[in-house]
Amino acid sequence: MTAKIHLAKNLEISRIITGLWQIADMERDGKTLDPVATAAFMEPYVVDGFTTFDMADHYGSSEIITGTFKNNNPLGNQVQLFTKWVPEPGDITLADVRTATQKALDRMQQTSVDLMQFHAWNYPDPSWLDGLFHLKQLQEEGLIKHIGVTNFDAAHLRIACASGIPIVSNQICHSLLDQRAATEMTDVCTEYDVKLLAFGTLAGGFLTDKWLNKDEPTETELTTWSQMKYKRFIDAAGGWANYQNVLSATKKVADRHGVSVANIASRYILENPKVAAVIVGARLGERNHIQDNKKILAIDLSAEDINTIKEAQKMLLPIPGNCGDEYRKPPFLTASGDLSHHLEKIPKPFTINKSSESREQIFSGTEWESFAGYCRAVKQDNRIYISGTTATHGSRKIGGGDAAAQAHFVIDKIEAVLQTFETTLESVVRTRIFVRNIDDWEPVARAHGERFKNINPANTLVEAKLVGEGYLVEIEAEAIIQN
Known part of the structure; x- marks a missing residue:
């Protein structure tokens, strides 16, 4: 060699x-x-x-x-x-x-x-x-x-x-x-x-x-x-x-x-x-x-x-x-069995806005939210509703022309909402997936399968004309926090 x-x-x-x-x-x-x-x-x-x-x-x-x-x-x-x-x-x-x-x-x-x-x-x-x-x-x-x-x-x-x-x-x-x-x-x-x-x-x-x-x-x-x-x-x-x-x-x-x-x-x-x-x-x-x-x-x-x-x-x-x-996740195969000797804490990705006793909202700060009158996510009592999400980060489209990469980043954004509300992907009970090109259904579905393995929420995948040039997939999600 x-x-x-x-x-x-x-x-x-x-x-x-x-x-x-x-x-x-x-x-x-x-x-x-x-x-x-x-x-x-x-x-x-x-x-x-x-x-x-x-x-x-x-x-x-x-x-x-x-x-x-x-x-x-x-x-x-x-x-x-x-x-x-x-x-x-x-x-x-x-x-x-x-x-x-x-x-x-x-x-x-x-x-x-x-x-x-x-x-x-x-x-x-x-x-x-x-x-x-x-x-x-x-x-x-x-x-x-x-x-x-x-x-x-x-x-x-x-x-x-x-x-x-x-x-x-x-x-x-x-x-x-x-x-x-x-x-x-x-x-x-x-x-x-x-x-x-x-x-x-x-x-x-x-x-x-x-x-x-x-x-x-x-x-x-x-x-x-x-x-x-x-x-x-x-x-x-x-x-x-x-x-x-x-x-x-x-x-x-x-x-x-x-x-x-x-x-x-x-x-x-x-x-x-x-x-x-x-x-x-x-x-x-x-x-x-x-x-x-x-x-x-x-x-x-x-x-x-x-x-x-x-x-x-x-x-x-x-x-x-x-x-x-x-x-990053259990089981932590580190010397101590956790992240205590690496990190003090992980900050929440978003800020929660409390609009009433039972209602909390998350805004990501995009111009579309104020323009169209919606938020990134709403938590009503123990239910979380997450808006249709694309692979957008600031002014950038993430994932290029790779549909699987876009899907994974979208699921990251969904997970960020859940993390902010102190829960995980395991709380998700439904996802809806929209793909621009039906030929992309399989890499997108595989990405969903990797991230929701053993969670298995109810799911729908359809072809749709998405808003925004270059976006190949959009996903929305609903979650229930178990007490």
């Missing part, structure tokens, strides 16, 4: 990216690593061709360390520095994006970011799209070379791409235990030419020889945040026995090649044609995985090898939801 791949035009990267999230752990006692001394430990990686490093605004001083290497080491011009911006939920202005980008540039001592990866917490609030549109503007200004996202699900990756955001990559969890990336995500990546950067391929160390044939650990025996997090993935996948079955099958394949379980676990994920690279963590100055990384690239898995692992995977339960859902 080649050690390099083009993530985008003018961006060639290592197929094994060195992740620096553990810098934060190395600095958690209040100390700051010496950037010059720590940067020196990057050189062996670069010498052996592992030139791509992944960071984030919350990975301690990782941006400072890598920038020090790039600016001062003779090999610095060979490296690619990827970082992430994880803003708080709520409104995102151009000034916010510019400040965050400039902070990363200052820390890395660069004039442009090789790849800026964006994380969104709450899709019903369309501020996440504002953030991406602002990043696109900074890309046009030259402050960002390429835009990526992290922990996006398939539907919202589709919305962003169809709306003209030039996304080149989505960084997501993908492992022998977590095969969500092999379903709808693959279809979207194929359609919009997006590559995947896979993390969690070793499941916090659980997909290594160390845990083979070991008893299930108790909560108190889980000593790291990664172990706490990925033990939840094991539980969600059907439990310890199913996991051990996959581990045993992977060990058989590893023995055939004379390598470790960890080598096979990462190499298997690189078999997904949409995966450009896997991310392997490093504790700079303490230990490295350079020789192990080289083994991964040298492995040539046979059809028998792949089938051995796939047969074991059949015993696993699918990880719930789509890619990244572990950060």
